[in-house]
Amino acid sequence: MSTEPETTEEAEPGAPGADTADGAAEGAEAAAGDATAPSEGGDADDSGGTEASEGAAQVSEAEAELAAQRLERERIERRKAEKQGPIEAGAKLSGKAADLLAAVRAVESGEKPVATAFREPEPTPRRVAQEPVRRPQPTVSPAAAPSAAAPETVEAVRAVLTEGGAPDALAAQVVAALGEGADEQLRVDPWQLLRVAGVRPEQADGFARALLGAECGPNDERRGRALTVWLLEQAALAGHTALDAPALIAALAQRSVPDPDAAVQSTLTEGEALVFQDALDMAAPGQEEGAEEGEERPVRVLVGLERYALAEESLADGLARVMNSVPKEDGSAADWEQAAASAARSAAELIRAVAGHGLVLHTGGDASQAEAAALLGAARGLGLRGWAATHTPGGRDRFTAQPALRDLPDGAEDGVGTGVATVAGLLSGAEGPGRDADGAFDLDLLVVLDAPQLDVETAAVLAESLPDGARLVLSGDPGVLWSAGPGRVFADLLAARACPQVASRTPDPGPIGELVSGVGIGELNQVEAPGKEVVIVPVRDAGEAVHRTVQLVADSVPRAIGIAAEQTQVITPGHGGAAGTRALNAALKERLNPGPGRFGGFDPGDRIAYSPAPGRSVPGHVVKADAEGLHLECAGLPVVVPKERVEQSVRHGWALTAHQAVGSRWPAVVVVLPGDAAQSLTRPWVYTAFGRAERHLSVVHGVEGALQRAVAEAPQKPRTTRLPTLLKAQVPAAG
Known part of the structure; x- marks a missing residue:
């Protein structure tokens, strides 16, 4: 591994950001009631562009109209803010309530928000000058977009919000969360405001005090129920499908709920959550495993939201059906053995396992996709209708280029073709073989790549969609970060040992493969990189990290390695902070594509x-913008994002987080490790980030010994799930 000695000028350091941790809120913090950040994979932070001024190009009439509309909206917001009184020093919006347009502008301009209930103490001053502070916003589905709500309903809710001192820009999201009659629901139970993504308990408490007056108190039963549901939702954002009842009760106590047990019981009685009692097989230390005959086994009590409970149970049922059903007749044992005999060792083992089983797990790095x-x-040769599904369009294209698939048709018109799709495209029907008369996938074999990225709800839909007798292969690298959504499906299945598991013996090649393999077992090794495949760039602070990253992407890597800037991806632990994605994207835009950002920052x-x-x-x-919205090209396909959704669903992409990058690979990757990210690093994060590079990896290193400690001592954060217990009740262990 080589170290680049080149020195650079020192840039102004920045204070650690509020959202430097990668992905969802930490599981332990979620159990304590403090996990509030959305899953990073689902983050759709506004990442407004820089204000670098290169001469503005002549705009079209549509672009001029967009600009005029934007100015008018800003003028209206300024007029609203002027009515809110003088600015109070240190006033700030808190948490994710800044996902609203009014709140974002209040933060950026320093104006006082509508209500003191939505105020938090002044944070540590930030000295990042590369980009205006922009708060993250959760992605919303089209159905939840403001345009989906009836105008009269939104106005009624807006009146209630204003009366309670909450930002009226919340109105559309409240209607999306509560439906018709949302205004009356808020008056009857103001804590229902917690149903809106980004609203925190202290903000809902302030809203309730404004509406209820003396009737409002911490012992209100409605408050206890709302906080219980909110904590379960925060746990889901952190990856849990349920919470241990003692952890949930402790979190409620920390939120000043006088009787947490009664709050949980009330939530269960109202049907807003479900309770489960799962038997534990773990014997106490010093005892024989298992319970004596007639002795009661210990149980753990879990509480979870219905949607994830039903998804996990549906997934267990679907997988049990796949494992217990007899695969369709598609060739004799001799035919399968002949196909295996002509394949490499690991591939042959995989073919033999699939020949006799409905569900098979396949583990390995990127090189294992050849298997x-x-x-x-082999399946095509035996007449099966086989399909593969990947997590990302880039992963689909890479897998399609595998030598074994080069001559295979993309469609299934003849009934025996083998194709490759994305999981999202397969489920939506936009890609893949389509569905048969019963609504099941019209296939005999489905191979799901990037299996660790399957959350419990997506996996449940896939399992439910398989026809009887079809085979399912889940293939992926168990060392990468888990799914952005709740659950740890692939890891749970590996731990349950309910079906055959085939481990690849094909190592990832080259110095990068050697480095990543070491990280996977907890070792950060020095590797020989004669062609500068791996380069370490030490930095003193976050400002220098940003400067060196821009230098690497725009100059050093193209000149020394021969990889263009557009083929180089920057990966950093979080969106915020002095060297998060927002700061890095601002600096990279200024260098690589300067402009005024006249289309919502783009x-x-x-x-x-x-x-x-x-x-x-x-x-x-970005291609262009007009009255329809922002025109993008994604994976070779045109996409139009309505202008009201641009801030929520589009961000600059020169720099990504590891969760956003998982499932894709680039010729060159620059991994940025600023000092303020040291506590958020884990072995899976490092493994995932380093593994995105194909030919060259630069590590902008500012965390000193924290990187070594993370690789050696910081495993994947635990998640509470029920899938292993559910599977054990239906399927005997495969051994």
């Missing part, structure tokens, strides 16, 4: 990350 491709080729040619749904991030670039 999955060999399996599809200009034609900007690299972007588009989030069509929570947990999904598709890379692309």
Whole structure:
């Protein structure tokens, strides 16, 4: 591993950001009631562009109209703010309530928000000058967009919000969360405001005090129920499908709920959550495993939201059906053995396992995808309708290029073709074989790549959609970060040992492969990199990290390695902070595509990350903007984002987080490790970030010994799930 000795001028350091941790809120913090950040994979932070001024190009009439509308909206917001009284020093919005347009502008301009209930103490001053402070916003589905709400309903809710001192810009989201009659629901139970993404308990308490007056108190039963549901939702953002009842009760106590047990019981009685009692097989220390005959086994009591409970149970049922059903007749044992005999060792083992089982788990790094491709080729030769599904469009394109698939058709018109789709495209029907008369996928074999990225709800829909007798192969690298959504499906299945598991023996090649393999087992090794495949760039502070990153992407890597800037991806632990994605994207835009950002902070040619749904991030670039919205090209396909959703679902994409990058690879990757990210690093994060590089990896290193400690001592954060227990009740262990 080589170290680049080149020195640079020192840039102004910045204070650690509020959202430097990668991905969802930490599981332990969620159990304590403090996990509030949304899953990073689903983050759709506004990442407004820089104000670098290169001569403005002549705009079209549509662009001029957009600009005029934007100015008019700003004028209206200023007039609203002027009515709110003088600015109070230190007033700030808190948490995710800044996802609202009014709140974002209040933060950026320093104006006082509508209500003191939405105020928090002044944070540590930030000295980042590269980009205006922009608060993250959760991605919303089209159905939840403001345009989906009836105008009269929104106005009624807006009146209630104003009366309670909450930002009236919340109105559309309140209607989306509560439906018709949302205004009356808020008057009857003001804490229902917590149903809106980004609203925190202290803000809902202030809103309730304004509406209820003396009737409002911490012992209100409505408050206890709302906080219980809110904590379960925050746990889901952190990846849990349920919470241990003692942890939930402790979190409620920390939120000043006088009787947490009664709050949980009330929530269960109202049907807003479900309770489960799962038997534990773990014997106490010093005892024989298992309970004596007639002795009661210990149980753990879990509480979870219905949607995730039903998804986990549906997934267990679907997987049990796949495992217990007899695969369709598609060739004799001799035919399968002949196909296995002509494949490489690991691929042959995979083919033999699939020949006799409905569900097979396949583990390995990027190089192991050649084995999955060999399996599809063998299936086609035996007449199966086989399909593969990847997590990202880039992953689909890379897998399609596998030698074993080069001559295979993309469609299934003849009934035996083998194709490759994305998971999202397969489920939506936009890609894949389509569905048969019963609504099941019209296939005999489905190989899901990037399996660790499957959350419990997506996995449940996939399992439910498989026809009887179809085979399912889940393939992926168990060392990468888990899904952005709740659950740890692939890890749970590996731990349950309910079906055959085939581990790849094909190592990832080269110095990068050697480095990543070491990280996977907890070792940060020095590797020989004669072609500068791995370069370490030490930095003193976050400001220098930003400067060196821009230098690497725009100059050093193209000149020394021969990889263009547009083929280089920057990965950093979080969105905020002095060297988070927002600061890095601002600096990279200024160097690589300067412009005024006249389309909501974007200009034609900007690299972007588009989030069509929570947990999904598709890379692309800006083409143009007109009255329809922002025109993008993502994975070779045109996408039009309505202007009211641009701030919520599009961010600049020169720099991404590891959760956004998982499932994709680039010729060159620059991993930025600023000092303020030291506490958020884990082995899976490092493994995922380093593994995104194909030919060259630069590490902008500012965390000193924290990187070594993270690789050696910081495993994946635990998640509470029920899938192993559910599977054990239905399927005997495969051994």
